[in-house]
Amino acid sequence: MTENKNKYVILVVEDDEDDYFLIESTLKSTKFDCDVHWVKNGEEAMGYLLRQNEWQDPIKSPVPCLILLDINMPKMNGLEVLQEMQKNPALKNLLTIVLTSSKNKDNIVSAYDFGANSYVQKPSQFDQFIKGMQLILEYWFQWVKYPFHTTEG
Helix, strand or coil: CCECCCCEEEEEECCCHHHHHHHHHHHHCCCCCEEEEEECCHHHHHHHHHCCHHHCCCCCCCCCCEEEECCCCCCCCHHHHHHHHHHCCCCCCCCEEEEECCCCHHHHHHHHHCCCCEEEECCCCHHHHHHHHHHHHHHHHHHCCCCCCCCCC
């Protein structure tokens, strides 16, 4: 597990500010100690993951143990991010969950083809969203044995 001061580092890739704040507050309300980082599109996500531009400092951009990735974003969409991650040996095994409102079956198939670990549709009701996030974190952080990165890169 990648940790930052004993916290679970989570990168949220989401262009909608309201959705981000909902995700962030939900993550911080779980029993897991989350260090949440936010980027607003796929280009920023790749900059963060590759430590380019404003994310060159590893303290500002710790390696995430979980990426929550929206699909429909400007500049570079979530499917393009997944494709880029698969090309990079240091990124291709990062735990990535597509968290989106898209119900498009082609998006679902493509997300898994491009290496997503899960595809989750954002619940429309607040209480379902909170419960769903708690279940996601419990599943990936407690039950599944996953090779979380423990070193930079």
